[in-house]
Amino acid sequence: MKNIYLAYFLIIILSACGGKSSDTASLSGEIKGLGNDTLYIYGADEMYDRMDTLLVENDKFSATLSPDTLVAAWLLFSDGSRYPFFMDKGNTIHVKGSAAELNSLEISGNTPNEELSAFQKELKGLGKPSEKVLEEKAGKFINEHHSSLVSIYLLDKYFVQKEKPDYTQIKKLTEHMTGELKDRPYIDELLDRIQEEEKAGIGKTTAYFRLPNAKGKQITRSNFKDQYLLIHFWASWDTVSRDSNAVYRKIYKKEQKNKKFALLGVSLDINKDNWQKAIETDTLKWEQTCDLSGWNTEFVKQLAIKALPANILLSPSGRIEGKNLSGAAIEKKLKDIEEQEKKEKERKRKR
Structure with a gap:
C-alpha cells in the first residue's frame, strides 16, 4: 500500500513539474568572446x-x-547593439x-528562430550585398x-x-500576411500609420490649420494667399532640427523678396520660453x-509627421507638392516654380 501511495505522490510531483515547465521558456547560450557581461531581454x-x-559568465x-x-x-x-529572437511557452531556446x-547569431528552439538563422546565414554567404539585394531577399522571404x-x-528592418x-x-508586402500577423x-499600428500617410501624401490637399505665432496672433493658410508655402517642423529641444534651421535661413535670405513663395515654421515645443529663445x-x-502641444498638435497629426526635422511644400491651392525635401530638392522646386511662372506670364502676354 505504501508503494501505491508513493507512486501516486511521484505522479503528482511530476505532473506539477511538467505543468510548470510548459508555462515557461528556457533560454541558454554561449557567445564566444563575450566574457563576463550583463544582457537584457x-x-x-x-x-x-x-x-x-541576464548575467553572462565566461561567455x-x-x-x-x-x-x-x-x-x-x-x-x-x-555596447547598445541588439538582436531579435522569438519565444513561446515550452520552448527550449x-x-x-x-x-x-x-x-x-544562430538561434534555435522554434520555427521562427530557425527561419531567421537560416535567412541570416544566407545573407552572410552574399558577402557585402547592396541595399537593393537585401530588400529583394527580405521581400522574397516575407512573400513566402x-x-x-x-x-x-524583416519588414521593419528593411x-x-x-x-x-x-x-x-x-x-x-502586408497584404498577404495572415490575420494572425495583422x-x-x-x-496594426503600421497599417494605421500608412492610412495616415496616404491621407497626407503628395498630391493631396492639406488640412486647414490655425496656429498662434510668437506674439499670439493666429496664423492660417489664408495668410499666404497665392503663395507656395514651405512649412518647416522643428523644436528647440531637437538638436538635428535646430541644425537644419541653417538651411532655411539660407532659403529665406535668397527668397524673402519672392512674392510667390513663403516660409513658415511650426514648432513642436511645449515650453514657450524655450521656443522663443x-x-x-x-x-x-x-x-x-x-500651440505648445508638442506631438499632439492637430496639424502635425493630420500631416502624419513622425520625426523631426520635417517639411512639406504646399501649392497656392493647398496641394502637397513635396514632403521632407532636402535643401537641393527645395532649390530645384523653387526653380521649377519660377519657370512655371515665366511660362504663365508669357502665355498671358501672347493672348
Whole structure:
C-alpha cells in the first residue's frame, strides 16, 4: 500500500513539474568572446511588456522566461547593439555566436528562430550585398512566409526603418500576411500609420490649420494667399532640427523678396520660453508658430509627421507638392516654380 501511495505522490510531483515547465521558456547560450557581461531581454511590443536581466559568465548565460504566447523579443548587449529572437511557452531556446558578429547569431528552439538563422546565414554567404539585394531577399522571404513573426522583423528592418519609407510597397508586402500577423500590435499600428500617410501624401490637399505665432496672433493658410508655402517642423529641444534651421535661413535670405513663395515654421515645443529663445538664438526671421502641444498638435497629426526635422511644400491651392525635401530638392522646386511662372506670364502676354 505504501508503494501505491508513493507512486501516486511521484505522479503528482511530476505532473506539477511538467505543468510548470510548459508555462515557461528556457533560454541558454554561449557567445564566444563575450566574457563576463550583463544582457537584457525586452519585448518587441506590448505582448511581452517587461525587461529581464541576464548575467553572462565566461561567455555563457541562461534564464527562464515567461511569455504568455509566441512573442518577439530583443537581446540587448552592453555596447547598445541588439538582436531579435522569438519565444513561446515550452520552448527550449539556444543562442550561439561570436561577440565579433553580434548581428549574425544562430538561434534555435522554434520555427521562427530557425527561419531567421537560416535567412541570416544566407545573407552572410552574399558577402557585402547592396541595399537593393537585401530588400529583394527580405521581400522574397516575407512573400513566402505569410504567418511568420520573422516577416514582421524583416519588414521593419528593411522597409520601414528608412529615411523615406515606400508605404505603397510596405502595404503591398502586408497584404498577404495572415490575420494572425495583422492582429499583432506592430502591424496594426503600421497599417494605421500608412492610412495616415496616404491621407497626407503628395498630391493631396492639406488640412486647414490655425496656429498662434510668437506674439499670439493666429496664423492660417489664408495668410499666404497665392503663395507656395514651405512649412518647416522643428523644436528647440531637437538638436538635428535646430541644425537644419541653417538651411532655411539660407532659403529665406535668397527668397524673402519672392512674392510667390513663403516660409513658415511650426514648432513642436511645449515650453514657450524655450521656443522663443530658440527663435532669437537661431535668427529665424520668417513667421513662426506653436500651440505648445508638442506631438499632439492637430496639424502635425493630420500631416502624419513622425520625426523631426520635417517639411512639406504646399501649392497656392493647398496641394502637397513635396514632403521632407532636402535643401537641393527645395532649390530645384523653387526653380521649377519660377519657370512655371515665366511660362504663365508669357502665355498671358501672347493672348
